[in-house]
Amino acid sequence: MWKPDEEEFFIGYAPPMPPRLGRFVRRVVIGIGCFVVIVAVTLASGHLRLEGGTFEFGHPKSFSGTIVERPYPGLRLDGVDSNVEPWPLLVAPGKHGADALVRGLDGRHITLTGTRIQRGAHTMIEVEPASLPSRVSEAASMVATALLEQSDKAAVELTGEIVDSKCFLGVMVPGSGKTHKECASLCLRGGIPPALYVQDRAGHSSLLLLVGPTGEPIGARAVQAAGEAISLTGSIQRRGGWLVLRTDPTFWRRVD
């Protein structure tokens, strides 16, 4: 066992440090340095791999197409078959939806500037508000809305996580899970389209946009369930290349 050195006594403001004590402290500091490196490597590699998309922040582009206002703002890109590539959803900067930006523009052909967010086949555009034309009040066309109603409905019961589509598609990594819960809640509160992320046992996953029983937006009703696992029933349609789930939040069940 170590015995104190009767001759050496450390006084911080009276250098130099006694020699034997100095050697000991140097060894301790080297040990702490090694410990720090080991802990840094351990913690850095201990985090699990996360899935995420890309957010081309700082690289805005121009996009031309027809505005779709309901249920959530989207842009039917010129020359793109939505059966091959789902049309991009539109959102505003920050944790805000684009409803206010596109109000009254349904069916209008426009060119806008925005930043692409992409995960797999799904795309979203964070619109630069100044790039949108002035609002029109009576220009609404039923063309785009009519295009929404394309496929048969299929009744399903699903369990998955309620996510905000903007973060999930790539603005945040992680864009789902518990550490992202409050952010998802804020995004849904701000009008970002809500979605259900489901995975089967084989690891296949899907993202479904959520709307109410009559096809209405339900972001505000999904706020309390953001970031949580939910079991729900509804009917699935394909709209603009997206799977859209009609469901009534009143009957959602939390899976804790």
Add this chain to the structure above:
Amino acid sequence: MSTTYRAVAWNPQKRRYDMVAGGLVLGFLVVFLGVQATLRPELTVETLLIRALAAGAFTLLNIILCIGPLARLNRRFLPLLYNRRHLGVMMFTLALAHGVFSIVQFHSAGTLNPLVSVLVGNARYTTISQIPFQPFGLAALTILFLMAATSHDFWLHNLTAPVWKTLHMGVYVAYALIVLHVIFGVLQGETSLLLAWTLGGGVLTVFTLHGLAARQEARLDREEESLRIDGFVDVCSVADIPEKRAVVRCLSGERVAVFRYDGQVSAISNVCQHQNGPLGEGRIVNGCVVCPWHGYEYLPDTGASPPPFTEKVPTFDVRVVAGRVLVHPQPHPPGTRVQPAMLDVARRA
């Protein structure tokens, strides 16, 4: 003959300490960021920074909490204790940066005030799997802020040592809150065994070292059951006390440091007025008892710091009879001069 006293401010030892500590913190952040950016290229820069700062702050907090008990168990660790407060401020800075980045990333640019979002964004306190972790972190950060803001000796003197010490014991509350923050946050979010084991190892190490130090301290607190003569307690023989050093005994619930120096014996409280350092583990240098923690000085016969300093500790009556040292357990008010017990020439030799 005259002498002057100058307040200790920044000194070479502190500078060296800060440079080494800063280098280690920087090294940690660089290694963490490098490894994680390589292994997890999908992460955004913001997420990398949030994680690196959190990991750095928590690792540093664990090291800080280990220094105290290590120095109790082995005095050679005392140089690490000397400037520990600067480590605390560094740790708070990392934690604050982590908090600010997290709030900007996850709670700003929305329809709620970011701080309101932190507090009410998730109210599922009754479900273990959904308990919000942010309020634990915010509460810990508040405590750490109070500690960092009052870390200077200016506050120690103005708040008085007992209040200051109590406030700074809040680090253990902050530590518990941070552990909960981690458990209900990243550990529930990722269920990574490696992170869980690392957290558990850190907590276990801190608890074990504190337990060992507490057991050692408990031995010192055993009440002296020796012979009493006229109210004086026989604490040891003169030969048990090395020259210019002390033995520590617990008398009437208080630790008393009994010093032998220059043919005399004096007894003062073992508790330094600065940060409750163990004066009995110090030694007498240039006629003053020097605290082993931060070098505060007291005259052994009066228990008072030499002018212009004003710290004072209680003193005790001492007698030496037939080679035995007797101490009266009733303390005198701090700073009261007590005549040292004189050793005879034969004993001194």
